[in-house]
Amino acid sequence: MPSAAAKPPLTILLASPRGFCAGVDRAIQIVERVLLKFGPPVYVRHEIVHNRFVVENLEAKGAIFVEELDQVPDGRPVVFSAHGVPKAVPAEAARRHMIHVDATCPLVSKVHxxxxxxxxxxxxxxxxxxxxxxxxxxxxxxxxxxxxxxxxxxxxxxxxxxxxxxxxxxxxxxxxxxxxxxxxxxxxxxxxxxxxxxxxxxICYATTNRQAAVKAIATDCDGLIVIGAPNSSNSMRLVEVARAYGCPKATLVQRAADMDWRWLDGVWRLGITAGASAPELLVEELLAACRARYAVTIEEVRVTDENTVFRLPRALVA
Missing domain, CATH: 3.40.1010.20 (4-hydroxy-3-methylbut-2-enyl diphosphate reductase, catalytic domain)
Incomplete structure (x- = not known):
């Protein structure tokens, strides 16, 4: 690790909006509320959102992630993920008299x-x-x-x-x-x-806004990092957008611990954003890791403000 005097300069262009969208935030809250209401374990069909950090945090609180309803024992509640499910899934849950809560993003439900x-x-x-x-x-x-x-x-x-x-x-x-x-x-x-x-x-507002923010900084970056999961569609699209809009050196990183710091060789202006299922904590973690190695200057580039909030299911509101 270089000493403070020896740290090379690095300007970080921080794209905004970035990170959690309203649908992701709502889905995570739903799992947490179901855990509080019914106690662990609570089952979740599929990853609630595509982010291992989020999934592991919920697992630590008592959530168990499964792929199909036949993995859920009778008498335990199940939450359907933010991505939505085929109609056959809630029908099967109803047939089995399961306690089931739908965390499908309202914008996905609109498409349904x-x-x-x-x-x-x-x-x-x-x-x-x-x-x-x-x-x-x-x-x-x-x-x-x-x-x-x-x-x-x-x-x-x-x-x-x-x-x-x-x-x-x-x-x-x-x-x-x-x-x-x-x-x-x-x-x-x-x-x-x-x-x-x-x-x-x-295409949801959050996807559109995060892509617009990447477009705004791509030509001004030597490299761009998207914090997100490889199975996250919106995160992978951000990497593609960065490359298409003038920053060919763009990559996906799940969190700071996964960084290959040699990748930053020759990068003086680094763009950072996060997919809609990546928490801001992971952005802060990467910024801290950058500060440990570089003399960092941060410039936040904001293309719009977001104030969308989705209400929780009535059954979970105290």
């Missing part, structure tokens, strides 16, 4: 309702998203098998064949790249002029 409305109107539904992501699995699971067509890329949009092109709609995963999604939508609208879309775009 849109999907149902389009289907009820007799339209074929296209979902723009990433195959296998739990949010996509949950959204497709709102309708019968085969009723939703998944499109992941511009190339797939160009090749898509629809029997009734005049009765067609689209929805999107909430954590996609704003730019990539716009390109896919443009192709679909060109090929299918009668395409119905959401009244307000499905």
């Amino acid at each position: 309702r849109e999907t149902e409305r389009h289907h009820a109107a007799g339209r074929t539904v296209i979902l723009i998203g990433h195959s296998g992501h739990p949010e996509v699995v949950g959204t497709m699971g709102q309708l019968p098998p085969g009723a939703v067509i998944l499109v992941e890329t511009v190339e797939q949009a160009e090749r898509l064949e629809i029997a009734d092109a005049d009765s067609l709609s689209f929805v999107t995963q909430t954590t996609l790249s704003v730019d990539d999604t716009a390109q896919i939508v443009a192709v679909l609208q060109r090929r299918f002029p009668h395409l119905n879309g959401p009244k307000r775009e499905d």
Whole structure:
């Protein structure tokens, strides 16, 4: 570790907004409230949000994370993750008379309702998203098998064949790249002029804002670090956005302990942001690790303020 006098200079451009969004904050609070109300153990189907630090903190309080309901013993409560679940999951929970609490982000629930409305109107539904992501699995699971067509890329949009092109709609995963999604939508609208879309775009405010903040600093950075998990869609999109907007040296780090400090060789202006499921504590941890090695100057670059708050389920409000 260099002495104070020997520390090389490092300017950190701190992107804002960053870190927790309202849906993530609500989901974590729901697990904590269920633990208080029913006592441990409380089961959670899938990671409540995609961040190991968050998951491990909740495990320490008595949460047990499982993949399916058959791993939950009778008589214990279960929480559904922020990403949403197929309709079959709450139906099975109800059949078993389980205490179940839905922590699905309200903005994901909005996409679920849109999907149902389009289907009820007799339209074929296209979902723009990433195959296998739990949010996509949950959204497709709102309708019968085969009723939703998944499109992941511009190339797939160009090749898509629809029997009734005049009765067609689209929805999107909430954590996609704003730019990539716009390109896919443009192709679909060109090929299918009668395409119905959401009244307000499905990509959530937090995803949009965090990508905008990265765009604002990318050209001014020699390197950019996104704090987040590799299975976090919104975090991975931030790395892609940084590279696309002028900072090719961009990487994902889960927390300061995972840093390879040689990666910062040649970096004098470092951008730092955090995905929507990464707590600010992990940002502070990385800043402290940087200060231990560099003479740090911090410049916060804020593109907008966020004040969105989602209410907790009524059953959990004292």
